[in-house]
Amino acid sequence: MKKLIMPAAVMALLAGCASNPWPYYEGAIRCHMDKKGEQCNKQYEEAIKIDPKLQGVHASYGVHLLLNGKPSEAEKEFALERANYPQFAEKGLAALAGNKIQADGSNSTDATSTVKSVTDTTAKH
């Protein structure tokens, strides 16, 4: 009996790990912050594969793709985030779009008035 239970317990444990997207998502964010470029894609994709509705992940992957020169793929990810969380994602993504981040990762100077207002407030501090 023990012979059967032990492998089953190990399998269940492994299955539990494989069904948790968060470690992949955390790794992807860290990878992005370390500016490791396309190396990070796999971790985003793994997290999305496990849970396509994982909050934030499509927005995160979209920003990552945008900064790595893939604007059309990024837009698809943003659309998925909007579809999954319309009530929460819209404003932040709109601010990003208004900020006109260039595909090469540089930023244009014509930020939207909302984002600009943050800068203005900081300048006063």
Added chain:
Amino acid sequence: MRTLRYLLPIAGLSFLTGCAPKVYTTADFNRLKPKSVLVLPPENMTSNTEVLEKAYPLIYSQLAQRGYYAISPELALQLFEANKLNDAGRLNKLPTSKFHDVFGVDAVLRTKVTEWSSKYIVISSTVNVGFDMELVDAKTGTLLWKRDNVLSKSPDNSGGGLVGALVSAAVNAAVTPYEPIAKENAGIMSGSIPQGEVHVQPK
């Protein structure tokens, strides 16, 4: 005997109070019931330079797993960078209503990393990770939840006798695995925020 009659209920009450879990949320939390949060990049109060990259994803993930929609860190960082707001200390001082305007969030989580160190004393090493966090209402800046905690862990230095323990402690101090301790601490702390209702993949 009569004194005992008075003392016993008092002792019982103080015992029960001691057992009750500490509440870190304010009355405003239940009134405002936030659903979406902007997790600001943690302000590093330590001398360790890798804190932001290591702690930010963990703090974000632990809060999101409590059932709150947390704004993507990549998105937040990109917008901050685009507006030359690279300093977490500066971000922490901004009026939170600005974050409500830009991101549409209900609340803002501010974090200070107060400890990120390892102490190595002869045959033992201890890793300390400390956070000071507060959740505030984005529109008004009203405090919703506040907690600080330092988690200290000693990696296992046993085995191999005295020499083995010495080597093990030295190695542990040199290659300290901060992330698991930071993750555990962020989990303990955000665990005292009431469970939210946004989709959470089971752990």
